[in-house]
Amino acid sequence: MLKVQMLEKNFEEENKLEPERKSQLAKKLGLQPRQVAVWFQNRRARWKTKQLERDYDVLKASYDLLVSNYDSIVKENAVLKSEVASLTEKCLAKELGGGEATIPSITSTSELLLADITNISVPHSGRKAEDRLSSGSDSSAVIDDNCPQLIDSGDSYFPNIEYPQCSNLPNGLHMEDDDTNDNCNYLFSDMFAATNQQNQEGRPPALWAWP
DNA sequence: TTGTGTTTTACGACCTC
DNA sequence: GAGGTCGTAAAACACAA
Secondary structure (H helix, E strand, O other), X not given: OOHHHHHHHHHHHOOOOOHHHHHHHHHHHOOOHHHHHHHHHHHHHHHHHHHHHHHHHHHHHHHHHXXXXXXXXXXXXXXXXXXXXXXXXXXXXXXXXXXXXXXXXXXXXXXXXXXXXXXXXXXXXXXXXXHHHOOOOOOOOOOOOOOOOOOOOOOOOOOOOOOHHHOOOOOOOOOOOOOOOOOOHHHHHHHHHHHHOOOOOOOOOOOOOOO
């Protein structure tokens, strides 16, 4: 077994070097203890660099996913807002014309929001639309009995429900918790722990230059 | 062959326990 | 003071032109 391979094997077992192990290893390989120590120092530095690269990749993937989800939500929001405006306009027109306000058939994209307006249950959700619109008792949505309209109080249109688009984050990565602390480690520690388990990197040196 | 980029070894400065 | 990290120099190596 080459000296480098022996060192790599020792490094995998324990990346820190106690004095006794350093002496034993140096004797075994015919090297100066100082050389063994330096090799471990440099090997730790290389490992750290690789680890930073892996961490960066994980974070970038997570970021890209979030950006993608955000864009989808923005687009959907625009569609829903235009539908609300259109329906409101129709309601007002009918009311002014003396007709009875009726709600058109539910479309897939507007299903949630329309359900909020008409206060009916959405079959697939099993939850009342009103419940989904607001997380608390003080709903920002004001329902008019005669002609339902969603009054924008300044809060988001999005009710307090789970968004599937946002649920496929990397393992261990989750949205902001109630018990948030200021240390970002809580957010990344699990994710990094996962990547730490696959850290056998780097090619072996082409040549052992020591005497 | 040569220029260039990458990797490895080694060291000094500084930090932590 | 021992042993750690960090930054860097120098040598070795890989590879395209």
